[in-house]
Amino acid sequence: MEISKVVEILKRQQSTKILLLLCILFFMPLLNNLYLNTIVISIGFYSIVTMGFILLMGFAGQISLGQAIFFGLGAYISGILAVKYDISPWLTLVLATVTTGCIAMLLGRAIFRLRGLIVGGITLALNLVFFNLVQSMSGITGGATGMMNIPQLPSGGFMSYSLFIYYVVWLSVILLLVFSLNLVNSRVGRALKAMNLFSGGSDVTAQVMGINIMKYKAGIFAVSAMFASLAGSIYAHYISCIEPATFGVSYSVMIAIMAILGGLSSPWGALLGAALIVGITELLREIIPLFTGGTTGAYELIAYGFILMATLRYLPSGMISVFNRLTKLGDKSSTEVISP
Amino acid sequence: MNPSALLQFLISGMNLGCIYAAIGLGLFVVYSVTRVLNLAQGEFVMLGGMLTVSLLRMGIPLLPTLLLAVVITAFVGAFLYQVIIYPARNSSGSTHVFLTAGFAFSLEGIALLVWGWGDRGLPNFLNSPNIHLWGATIFGQTPWIVVSTLIMVIGLFLFYSRTIQGKALRACADQPLGARIVGISTEKMALFSFMLAAALGAISGAVITPLTMTSYGVGLPLTVKGMLAAFIGGLNKAEGVIVGGIVLGLAEAMSAGLMPSGYYEVIALSALILVFLCRPRGLVTTQSEV
Amino acid sequence: MIETQQKPILEIVDLSVAFKELMAVNKVSFTVFQGDITAIIGPNGAGKTTLSKLTTGLLKPLGGEIWFKQQKLNNLLPHSIAALGITQVFQDIKLFENMSVLENIMVGCHVWTRSGFLTSGLREMHARVEEKTIRDTAWDKLCLVGLQEKASDYPSSLSWGQQRLIGMARALAANPELLFLDEPYGGLRANEIEKLSHLVLTLQKQGLTIIIVDHLLDCVMSIANRVIFLVDGKKVTEGTPSEIEQNELIRHTYMGNALSRGIRRKSEQ
Numbered sequence: 001m002e003i004s005k006v007v008e009i010l011k012r013q014q015s016t017k018i019l020l021l022l023c024i025l026f027f028m029p030l031l032n033n034l035y036l037n038t039i040v041i042s043i044g045f046y047s048i049v050t051m052g053f054i055l056l057m058g059f060a061g062q063i064s065l066g067q068a069i070f071f072g073l074g075a076y077i078s079g080i081l082a083v084k085y086d087i088s089p090w091l092t093l094v095l096a097t098v099t100t101g102c103i104a105m106l107l108g109r110a111i112f113r114l115r116g117l118i119v120g121g122i123t124l125a126l127n128l129v130f131f132n133l134v135q136s137m138s139g140i141t142g143g144a145t146g147m148m149n150i151p152q153l154p155s156g157g158f159m160s161y162s163l164f165i166y167y168v169v170w171l172s173v174i175l176l177l178v179f180s181l182n183l184v185n186s187r188v189g190r191a192l193k194a195m196n197l198f199s200g201g202s203d204v205t206a207q208v209m210g211i212n213i214m215k216y217k218a219g220i221f222a223v224s225a226m227f228a229s230l231a232g233s234i235y236a237h238y239i240s241c242i243e244p245a246t247f248g249v250s251y252s253v254m255i256a257i258m259a260i261l262g263g264l265s266s267p268w269g270a271l272l273g274a275a276l277i278v279g280i281t282e283l284l285r286e287i288i289p290l291f292t293g294g295t296t297g298a299y300e301l302i303a304y305g306f307i308l309m310a311t312l313r314y315l316p317s318g319m320i321s322v323f324n325r326l327t328k329l330g331d332k333s334s335t336e337v338i339s340p
Numbered sequence: 341m342n343p344s345a346l347l348q349f350l351i352s353g354m355n356l357g358c359i360y361a362a363i364g365l366g367l368f369v370v371y372s373v374t375r376v377l378n379l380a381q382g383e384f385v386m387l388g389g390m391l392t393v394s395l396l397r398m399g400i401p402l403l404p405t406l407l408l409a410v411v412i413t414a415f416v417g418a419f420l421y422q423v424i425i426y427p428a429r430n431s432s433g434s435t436h437v438f439l440t441a442g443f444a445f446s447l448e449g450i451a452l453l454v455w456g457w458g459d460r461g462l463p464n465f466l467n468s469p470n471i472h473l474w475g476a477t478i479f480g481q482t483p484w485i486v487v488s489t490l491i492m493v494i495g496l497f498l499f500y501s502r503t504i505q506g507k508a509l510r511a512c513a514d515q516p517l518g519a520r521i522v523g524i525s526t527e528k529m530a531l532f533s534f535m536l537a538a539a540l541g542a543i544s545g546a547v548i549t550p551l552t553m554t555s556y557g558v559g560l561p562l563t564v565k566g567m568l569a570a571f572i573g574g575l576n577k578a579e580g581v582i583v584g585g586i587v588l589g590l591a592e593a594m595s596a597g598l599m600p601s602g603y604y605e606v607i608a609l610s611a612l613i614l615v616f617l618c619r620p621r622g623l624v625t626t627q628s629e630v
Numbered sequence: 631m632i633e634t635q636q637k638p639i640l641e642i643v644d645l646s647v648a649f650k651e652l653m654a655v656n657k658v659s660f661t662v663f664q665g666d667i668t669a670i671i672g673p674n675g676a677g678k679t680t681l682s683k684l685t686t687g688l689l690k691p692l693g694g695e696i697w698f699k700q701q702k703l704n705n706l707l708p709h710s711i712a713a714l715g716i717t718q719v720f721q722d723i724k725l726f727e728n729m730s731v732l733e734n735i736m737v738g739c740h741v742w743t744r745s746g747f748l749t750s751g752l753r754e755m756h757a758r759v760e761e762k763t764i765r766d767t768a769w770d771k772l773c774l775v776g777l778q779e780k781a782s783d784y785p786s787s788l789s790w791g792q793q794r795l796i797g798m799a800r801a802l803a804a805n806p807e808l809l810f811l812d813e814p815y816g817g818l819r820a821n822e823i824e825k826l827s828h829l830v831l832t833l834q835k836q837g838l839t840i841i842i843v844d845h846l847l848d849c850v851m852s853i854a855n856r857v858i859f860l861v862d863g864k865k866v867t868e869g870t871p872s873e874i875e876q877n878e879l880i881r882h883t884y885m886g887n888a889l890s891r892g893i894r895r896k897s898e899q
Contacts, residue, residue: 206726253441
């Protein structure tokens with residue numbers, strides 16, 4: 001049958017990409033460049049959170065400008081459990097992720113009774129609430145100055161901690177990427193796409209086809225929240241001190257920018273977008289002081305805004321569409337992945 | 341609670357409420373005509389305040405300063421529509437929202453570049469003094485805030501109901517195709533709505549700065565709060581938006597007075613979010629739109 | 631004529647729904663029998679489409695009841711009603727633009743499959759087996775409507791008639807017991823009409839109960855076993871096509887030549 005032949009070829013291409021990624025990641029530490037390592041770790045964190053966003057917005061068509069909430073929840077819950085209750089850091093990762101997932105499920109049930117742009121507005125407002133909440137609860141969270149002395153993840157001492165985190169983060173990225181690709185090409189993925197009003201789906205038709213809209217919206221919201229939470233927990237144990245400013249509204253918008261730049265049509269877009277934005281940020285940090293000798297914060301903001309507007313205007317499907325055109329995958333149907 | 345404390349809360353609430361109402365109105369004006377949720381609305385407020393500070397510092401008297409600040413901001417709004425939104429007019433609503441978000445980010449960056457990190461303040465207009473009444477303090481700037489907001493509201497109301505342009509705006513909001521058929525240029529109306537929203541934002545920004553100070557980053561939180569206020573009131577009814585703003589302002593002031601400091605924003609925002617989730621159509625609207 | 635069992639599958643009892651002050655459906659009652667092709671006809675505004683929205687759960691009735699195989703549908707959500715075995719093909723089709731034709735049909739399989747977030751994400755055995763079944767079923771239905779070559783194309787590249795057929799394939803992928811067709815003949819060319827009617831009759835032979843809502847009488851009257859006639863939200867009469875034809879009053883008042891054409895075609899079979 002023709003169909004299965006096409007599927008076979010595409011199957012190979014997807015796993016090729018993953019193998020390529022694994023090779024790059026394996027060789028990267030051998031360069032022994034601490035600066036590069038730090039950047040790549042940063043890209044890793046952003047990739048995970050952005051991937052969740054892409055699943056939520058690119059596939060299910062729900063705008064959530066509140067990913068920072070779950071990134072923050074993961075970080076703070078993990079931090080609190082480790083610092084105040086002396087729980088093993090690895091365990092805190094699990095506990096924080098599960099807790100955040102439950103919160104997101106409940107939140108999702110409340111929020112997704114609304115449709116359209118308002119969801120984005122509400123998540124934005126919730127993000128602001130979260131930020132203020134974290135800042136106010138100084139007893140528990142350390143307030144505006146933040147929480148400190150979060151223990152590291154036990155690494156067994158085989159390598160430097162930063163190298164260890166590098167592997168932890170990117171292993172997570174790969175696993176979550178495979179999970180996302182599987183999800184996207186499955187019954188669940190199709191159900192999500194069917195509900196996506198922004199890209200040509202119809203939630204009315206989807207319901208008539210037997211898809212429980214609320215269950216899937218809340219479900220994918222929880223999935224994307226857990227992605228962000230996991231990243232947050234690892235982050236907390238990585239930099240050891242966290243502060244509320246990191247988890248504000250700007251972070252959520254940044255994630256959206258990375259997702260849109262990378263491309264909302266595939267989980268790969270997350271890696272692409274994160275890499276590009278982090279890369280551009282570093283570039284600006286190097287170049288701008290040469291000209292002005294002053295703060296670069298302003299130029300970055302301007303650049304991000306500009307990138308967002310330019311992408312939406314000239315390349316709405318994101319950089320990944322450029323990649324696709326180059327590798328001639330084109331506009332064809334689903335691909336499948338062999339899970340490890 | 342004693343009466344003077346209550347009075348104080350009411351006054352603070354009114355101040356804040358006026359600002360949130362004004363932001364909500366700006367959102368309403370743009371949304372009703374273009375169906376775009378303008379996340380850069382708060383930036384207009386920031387610009388209004390910042391420009392006023394700089395222009396006054398240059399020695400320009402108050403009234404021309406205010407006028408200039410409003411006009412410049414209006415042009416920024418025009419830029420947003422003409423250069424950013426209009427070329428993408430056939431895209432989805434979510435694209436428009438993100439475009440305004442990108443614009444807001446860039447504006448913030450430019451503001452940071454021009455004015456730096458610090459807070460900027462202004463003296464009360466005409467140096468109006470604080471009034472002490474029944475144990476509460478009416479801040480000197482309060483009359484200016486309330487009056488200017490009232491003028492904006494009444495002005496808007498008259499504009500919509502009495503003038504041709506206003507009626508044209510309403511026509512575009514209700515029936516874009518019909519409006520076009522009778523010869524109203526929906527593009528011109530859209531442009532005008534952005535400029536109007538920017539002007540409204542600038543006025544509130546200028547008028548609130550003596551009280552709360554302004555800085556490059558106030559835009560986004562203000563947009564979020566104004567948006568929430570607008571949702572509560574019902575984004576498609578001007579009266580609702582105003583009510584929403586006042587409610588949010590009062591809620592914040594009340595929480596500030598009653599709760600340990602710092603939590604007030606949380607309480608106010610959460611309360612309003614809860615209300616909104618229970619009544620998604622808003623407190624004032626009777627139709628199921630948006 | 632097909633021999634039909636007189637076993638009721640769908641019962642509409644005193645159903646009413648109003649839009650503002652207008653009674654779109656006003657105390658309508660009728661029974662649909664298993665294995666029948668039932669036509670719901672009437673002039674525009676008769677409430678036919680509203681009726682189909684009520685049976686799929688997209689609208690909540692003001693009064694009355696809908697029973698499907700001894701199960702009351704009134705308060706069920708659309709996806710639960712779909713799970714019971716009722717599917718509908720809308721007037722405007724609404725294929726999912728963001729996936730290929732084959733994937734569209736695969737969505738139809740959603741009702742009788744179970745892979746959830748975890749099983750799909752981890753690509754467990756159960757999910758993989760189910761996915762194969764879904765793909766095969768979808769391919770089957772695609773062949774049934776004869777559009778195999780369009781499998782990996784996107785809906786925007788299809789003609790209206792082809793989209794209609796894919797919409798049907800998608801509905802059939804759900805393996806329903808009751809299929810609602812809302813104005814299926816609209817915009818079709820003559821040969822496409824033939825193809826569709828032929829498909830409907832084939833499906834009836836396979837045991838499917840079909841309800842067709844339409845106002846193009848020629849097509850519908852020639853294949854229906856039973857006709858229900860609505861005007862302005864009320865059921866005026868029901869019966870076999872020939873009974874309806876013989877009803878002088880209806881013939882002259884509402885149908886004019888169209889009905890006679892429909893009956894003539896049937897008798898020519």
